[in-house]
Amino acid sequence: xxxxxxxVTLAQGFMAASAEAGIxxxxxxxxxxxxxxxxxxxxGTFTTNVVKAAPVQWDRNLLWEKKKVHAVVxxxxxxxxxxxxxxxxxxFFMAQAIADQMxxxxxxxxxxxxxxxxxxIPKEPVLKGAKLLKENLSQDIEAGHxxxxxxxxxxxxSKEAAASFKVGxxxxxxxxxxxxxxxxxxxxxxxxxxxxxxxxxxxxxxxELVRDVxxxxxxxxxxxxxxxxxxxxxxLANGLSGVKIEKGTDAYEEFKEALMYVSQSxxxxxxxxxxxxxxxxxxxxxxxxxxANAKMLAKSVITSNLVKTAVYGSDANWGRILCALGYSxxxxxxxxxxxxxxxxxxxxxxxxxxxxxDYSEEYATELLSKDKVTIICDMKEGQASATAWGCDLTYDxxxxxxxxxx
Amino acid sequence: xxxxxxxVTLAQGFMAASAEAGIxxxxxxxxxxxxxxxxxxxxGTFTTNVVKAAPVQWDRNLLWEKKKVHAVVxxxxxxxxxxxxxxxxxxFFMAQAIADQMxxxxxxxxxxxxxxxxxxIPKEPVLKGAKLLKENLSQDIEAGHxxxxxxxxxxxxSKEAAASFKVGxxxxxxxxxxxxxxxxxxxxxxxxxxxxxxxxxxxxxxxELVRDVxxxxxxxxxxxxxxxxxxxxxxLANGLSGVKIEKGTDAYEEFKEALMYVSQSxxxxxxxxxxxxxxxxxxxxxxxxxxANAKMLAKSVITSNLVKTAVYGSDANWGRILCALGYSxxxxxxxxxxxxxxxxxxxxxxxxxxxxxDYSEEYATELLSKDKVTIICDMKEGQASATAWGCDLTYDxxxxxxxxxx
Numbered sequence: 001x002x003x004x005x006x007x008v009t010l011a012q013g014f015m016a017a018s019a020e021a022g023i024x025x026x027x028x029x030x031x032x033x034x035x036x037x038x039x040x041x042x043x044g045t046f047t048t049n050v051v052k053a054a055p056v057q058w059d060r061n062l063l064w065e066k067k068k069v070h071a072v073v074x075x076x077x078x079x080x081x082x083x084x085x086x087x088x089x090x091x092f093f094m095a096q097a098i099a100d101q102m103x104x105x106x107x108x109x110x111x112x113x114x115x116x117x118x119x120x121i122p123k124e125p126v127l128k129g130a131k132l133l134k135e136n137l138s139q140d141i142e143a144g145h146x147x148x149x150x151x152x153x154x155x156x157x158s159k160e161a162a163a164s165f166k167v168g169x170x171x172x173x174x175x176x177x178x179x180x181x182x183x184x185x186x187x188x189x190x191x192x193x194x195x196x197x198x199x200x201x202x203x204x205x206x207x208e209l210v211r212d213v214x215x216x217x218x219x220x221x222x223x224x225x226x227x228x229x230x231x232x233x234x235x236l237a238n239g240l241s242g243v244k245i246e247k248g249t250d251a252y253e254e255f256k257e258a259l260m261y262v263s264q265s266x267x268x269x270x271x272x273x274x275x276x277x278x279x280x281x282x283x284x285x286x287x288x289x290x291x292a293n294a295k296m297l298a299k300s301v302i303t304s305n306l307v308k309t310a311v312y313g314s315d316a317n318w319g320r321i322l323c324a325l326g327y328s329x330x331x332x333x334x335x336x337x338x339x340x341x342x343x344x345x346x347x348x349x350x351x352x353x354x355x356x357x358d359y360s361e362e363y364a365t366e367l368l369s370k371d372k373v374t375i376i377c378d379m380k381e382g383q384a385s386a387t388a389w390g391c392d393l394t395y396d397x398x399x400x401x402x403x404x405x406x
Numbered sequence: 407x408x409x410x411x412x413x414v415t416l417a418q419g420f421m422a423a424s425a426e427a428g429i430x431x432x433x434x435x436x437x438x439x440x441x442x443x444x445x446x447x448x449x450g451t452f453t454t455n456v457v458k459a460a461p462v463q464w465d466r467n468l469l470w471e472k473k474k475v476h477a478v479v480x481x482x483x484x485x486x487x488x489x490x491x492x493x494x495x496x497x498f499f500m501a502q503a504i505a506d507q508m509x510x511x512x513x514x515x516x517x518x519x520x521x522x523x524x525x526x527i528p529k530e531p532v533l534k535g536a537k538l539l540k541e542n543l544s545q546d547i548e549a550g551h552x553x554x555x556x557x558x559x560x561x562x563x564s565k566e567a568a569a570s571f572k573v574g575x576x577x578x579x580x581x582x583x584x585x586x587x588x589x590x591x592x593x594x595x596x597x598x599x600x601x602x603x604x605x606x607x608x609x610x611x612x613x614e615l616v617r618d619v620x621x622x623x624x625x626x627x628x629x630x631x632x633x634x635x636x637x638x639x640x641x642l643a644n645g646l647s648g649v650k651i652e653k654g655t656d657a658y659e660e661f662k663e664a665l666m667y668v669s670q671s672x673x674x675x676x677x678x679x680x681x682x683x684x685x686x687x688x689x690x691x692x693x694x695x696x697x698a699n700a701k702m703l704a705k706s707v708i709t710s711n712l713v714k715t716a717v718y719g720s721d722a723n724w725g726r727i728l729c730a731l732g733y734s735x736x737x738x739x740x741x742x743x744x745x746x747x748x749x750x751x752x753x754x755x756x757x758x759x760x761x762x763x764d765y766s767e768e769y770a771t772e773l774l775s776k777d778k779v780t781i782i783c784d785m786k787e788g789q790a791s792a793t794a795w796g797c798d799l800t801y802d803x804x805x806x807x808x809x810x811x812x
Contacts (some may be wrong), residue, residue, distance in 0.1 A: 051732030051740045082728050084741065084761045117725025118762050229729050305711070306807055313808030319523025322488050323635050326457030334457045335490065355490045356524050395801050401712055402719030 001258050007144035007160035010175035012198040012240040013038050016143045017136035018150035021129025023121055024077030029150035031129035032074045033098065034194055035137055039068035040238040042110065043207035045214050047231035053081035054091035055111035056232060062107060066203050072110040072194050072234060073098045073133070074151045076179070078121050080113040081229035090121045097130035112192045112232045114153055114179060148177035151192055154275050154400055155181040161265035165254040172199045172241045172251070174258050178266040181275050191218065191270055193233045195262055199255055200239035205247065209256060210235055217263035220295065220388045221271040222303045235259070271389035272372075276396030281311050282374040284342075286385045293330045294386035297377060300328030302390030311373060312392035316341065316364035318350040321375060332379055342374035343367040407664050413566035415550035416581035418604040418646040419444050422549045423542035424556035427535025429527055430483030435556035437535035438480045439504065440600055441543055445474035446644040448516065449613035451620050453637035459487035460497035461517035462638060468513060472609050478516040478600050478640060479504045479539070480557045482585070484527045486519040487635035496527045503536035518598045518638045520559055520585060554583035557598055560681050560806055561587040567671035569664040573657045578605045578647045580664050584672040587681050597624065597676060599639045601668055605661055606645035611653065615662060616641055623669035626701065626794045627677040628709045641665070677795035678778075682802030687717050688780040690748075692791045699736045700792035703783060706734030708796030717779060718798035722747065722770035724756040727781060738785055748780035749773040 009016045013036050021031040044063050046056045062069065073094055080087050095109040113121070136143070148158035162175035180191030210233070218233060245255045272280035283301040288294035301307055304324040310317035318339050326334065339351035341364060348364055349357050367373065415422045419442050427437040450469050452462045468475065479500055486493050501515040519527070542549070554564035568581035586597030616639070624639060651661045678686035689707040694700035707713055710730035716723035724745050732740065745757035747770060754770055755763050773779070 049729060049732040050734075050737060051728050079725075082725055082740065082757075082760060082762075084759075117723075117729060118757075229725075229732060305803075309804050309807035312804065315808065317523075319485075319488055319635075322457050323455060323523060326455035326635060328456075331456055334488065351488075351524075353490075354488060355492075356488075393804060395804050397711075398715050398718065398799060398801050398804060401715035402721065 001163050001165045001254060001261065003261065004162040004164055004175070006141045006162045007148055007175045007177045008034050008194055008196045009139045009141060009144035010162045011173040011196045013238050014196040015137045015139045016147040017133040017138065018146040019129045019132035019136060021075070021125040021132065023075050023125045023129070024115060029146060030076045031133060032147035032150040033133040033137065034072040034147065034196060035102065036070055036196070036236065036238045038238040038240055039070055040236040041201065041203040041206060042069055042234055042236045043203065043210040044232065044234045045210060047228060049229050051082060051229045053079055053113060053230040054083060054087040055080055055113045056230060057088070058091050058095070059110050059232060059234070062110060067107055069110055069236065070104045070108045071098055071102060072112065072236070074112040074192055075121070076151050076153050077115040078113060078119045079115045079117050079230050080121055081117045083118065083120055086120055090123070093123060094121070094126050097126050098133070101130050101134040110234055114151065114192050114230055117229060144175065144177065151179040153179065153181065155179050155273055157273055159266050159269040159273070161262045163258040163261050165258055167243045167251045170241055170243045172243045172255065173197065174262050176262045176266055178270055180270040181273050191231055191233070193218070193266055195235045197235065197237045198239065198241035199237050199243060199245050200241065201237050201245040205245065206235060206237055209259060213260050213263045217260065217267040220299065220386070221267045222299065222388070222390050268389050271391055274391035275400045276394040277391030278312065278394055279370070279392055280372045281308065281390045281392060282372065282387060283377065284374055284385065284387045285377045285379060287382055288379045288384045289382040291384045291386060294384045296328045296330050297325050297379070298386045298388035300324045301375065301377065302388045305393055308390065308393035311368065312394050314365045314368035316350055316361060316368060318356065322351070325377060332381060336380045338378040340376040340378070341367050342376055343370040343372065407569050407571045407660060407667065409667065410568040410570055410581070412547045412568045413550035413554055413581045413583040414440050414600055414602045415545045415547060416568045417579040417602045419644050420602040421543045421545045422553040423539040423544065424552040425535045425538035425542060427481070427531040427538065429481050429531045429535070430521060435552060436482045437539060438553035438556040439539040439543065440478040440553065440602060441508065442476055442602070442642065442644045444644040444646055445476055445514070446642040447607065447609040447612060448475055448640055448642045449609065449616040450638065450640045451616060453634060455635050457488060457635045459485055459519060459636040460489060460493040461486055461519045462636060463494070464497050464501065465516050465638060465640070468516060473513055475516055475642065476510045476514045477504055477508060478518065478642070480518040480598055481527070482557050482559050483521040484519060484525045485521045485523050485636050486527055487523045489524065489526055492526055496529070499529060500527070500532050503532050504539070507536045507540040516640055520557065520598050520636055523635060550581065550583065557585040559585065559587065561585050561679055563679055565672050565675040567668045569667050571660040571664055573649045576647055576649045578649045578661065579603065580668050582668045582672055584676055586676040587679050597637055599624070599672055601641045603641065603643045604645065604647035605643050605649060605651050606647065607643050607651040611651065612641060612643055615665060619665050619669045623666065623673040626705065626792070627673045628705065628794070628796045674795050677797055680797035681806045682800040683797030684718065684800055685776070685798055686778045687714065687796045687798055688778065688793060689783065690780055690791065690793045691783045691785060693788055694785045694790045695788040697790045697792060700790045702734045702736050703731050703785070704792045704794035706730045707781065707783065708794045711799055714796065714799035717774065718800050720771045720774035722756055722767060722774060724762065728757070731783060738787060742786045744784040746782040746784070747773050748782055749776040749778065
């Protein structure tokens with residue numbers, strides 16, 4: 001597998017566009033389109049929130065019907081959630097607008113929205129945006145990059161990841177983009193994420209892979225424990241590489257590895273760009289009884305407000321980490337646990353067998369001041385491990401969310 | 407039932423004391439003692455965290471053995487959690503120090519600690535504190551008040567509540583104190599809470615009442631979703647009023663009402679004094695399918711970081727409230743829900759049947775700026791209701807917890 005720079009336009013046959021539609025924001029791109037002339041099978045996962053935004057309901061139906069699609073249209077600014085029948089109509093209106101421009105059917109267009117809950121999307125900007133999107137469609141790497149920028153809300157950087165691998169002399173490429181910064185919590189992160197690939201793969205197999213990959217990547221990040229109404233992760237495969245992905249083959253393993261890499265990279269980029277975050281905070285649980293326990297333990301640590309504020313303050317308050325493991329819902333023996341701080345290639349044992357070592361607080365603070373901080377929790381009761389990614393909780397999180405709508 | 411000013415010294419036969427022991431803090435009271443000459447039955451509930459502090463382990467054993475006790479000794483500054491065998495020994499040392507002063511046995515002394523996790527309590531201050539506590543014991547209302555102050559950590563105000571009721575010409579009195587401001591989350595709030603009463607009541611019945619009352623009061627508050635290692639709620643009954651509390655009597659109903667009042671008052675005082683909080687935030691779920699659902703829904707709203715920051719910003723971001731209901735784990739129809747904002751005796755309907763009304767944002771902001779803000783969630787699917795109490799999430803929460811240990 002080779003890691004690549006770029007996003008959704010790298011795989012053969014995929015184009016992207018972005019536009020200043022003016023749905024809510026002014027003077028910035030707020031609509032994006034991903035398009036493939038060759039119809040694509042798609043797989044996806046969506047929010048588990050009981051309250052599901054109109055585009056989520058739309059996409060789930062298309063997935064249920066196993067439709068082939070040509071396009072994904074995305075907008076930022078307004079989430080089209082909690083908007084009743086009017087919101088559903090507006091969502092259809094958006095799909096229709098793209099379909100009209102591209103000469104396809106509305107049910108060949110996936111939709112995704114992010115932004116304020118409860119507001120209605122205005123029609124005029126959507127029509128204007130759809131027209132601009134068609135005009136701007138391009139398979140340049142830059143077109144993918146601008147699409148990733150157009151779906152940002154409180155994100156401070158756009159997120160892309162891509163990889164390719166060879167099967168004989170044929171190349172399969174995968175490229176993705178994500179947005180997500182606040183209202184992010186496992187199952188799933190509040191995020192929109194689209195990955196395109198030219199692999200040739202059966203829809204069922206793609207869906208199975210997506211589920212596996214999501215549970216170790218997007219579902220292992222958290223910014224604030226709030227699971228949004230709009231979470232959407234879509235993978236489109238148009239088959240143009242000519243490489244067939246089937247179970248039990250080397251190509252399957254390569255494809256899975258590449259999809260895992262793209263998803264994990266996007267997930268980590270989202271955690272690091274958590275609202276107000278100053279650093280990426282990773283928890284690696286090792287030697288847990290089983291995988292499910294390892295995941296619950298790792299997630300409990302990265303979601304603790306008290307741990308997150310301590311990480312912000314570069315304070316090695318390991319007691320809060322033990323405490324967060326303790327209320328995770330997993331039973332364990334606190335008196336055998338080791339906690340190891342890891343950053344910048346260096347490590348420091350904070351706790352051995354449940355009790356503090358005589359570590360240097362100054363050195364701990366130095367390590368905690370790095371951009372990426374990892375806590376290793378050695379449970380010493382089995383062989384399972386899991387990793388979860390979050391960020392620190394800062395003044396800016398409060399600032400960003402204290403008056404988001406204005 | 408009559409509501410009273412005062413705390414743990416109001417019930418007959420109970421005395422309290424506080425002392426500057428210097429366990430970790432300087433120039434402030436950091437140890438407290440509640441004492442009854444007449445031995446008391448006691449009931450209690452403790453943290454559900456797998457990691458349990460040494461005093462929690464000690465008290466649970468005494469509860470298990472249904473011991474009668476004479477005293478509760480409490481300290482602030484160091485939590486005596488994650489301290490291994492040395493911590494257990496120090497906890498016994500504290501019980502022994504009080505026992506020696508009072509001429510009782512160590513296993514007639516309950517213990518409770520709050521503060522930094524992982525540090526060891528030094529012995530000298532405990533000996534000094536035990537001596538001072540004996541000297542200062544008093545049944546004055548002020549002695550109870552100073553004891554409530556001595557157990558504060560990041561609390562900004564001390565918490566007391568009391569009530570009495572008459573049975574014929576005899577009076578039963580209950581009085582309690584609590585501390586708790588951060589690391590607070592249902593099951594149970596991170597808190598130490600002691601209530602004394604001169605009721606004459608069987609230990610099993612008292613324990614049953616305590617469980618009932620806790621689930622509607624202390625377990626319905628949250629500051630930050632972090633369930634601590636030290637949560638302890640103790641009720642001591644020495645019987646000196648001469649009034650026997652038995653099931654099926656009026657006295658039983660009166661006692662339950664008074665215990666509920668004292669617990670709820672203490673719980674609300676803790677939520678309002680949440681770390682960094684500027685206001686008390688109450689969620690009242692009505693017409694839910696059943697009580698369990700109502701509780702889950704109410705707790706989900708008050709624990710959402712996004713709702714809490716919006717409340718801080720006095721922003722009527724009702725979409726986040728619907729969203730928090732949606733990921734509570736309870737299934738419901740989002741398209742029938744009403745959300746009503748309530749403050750200062752006035753109310754404003756924000757959402758009707760899942761969609762926003764054309765309410766005035768200015769008026770919503772005015773109501774949200776009050777010291778106590780209530781959101782009523784009408785689920786329209788049954789008759790059960792529940793109330794949960796929390797607070798807003800502010801810059802000061804981050805400040806307080808970014809570097810708590812220094």
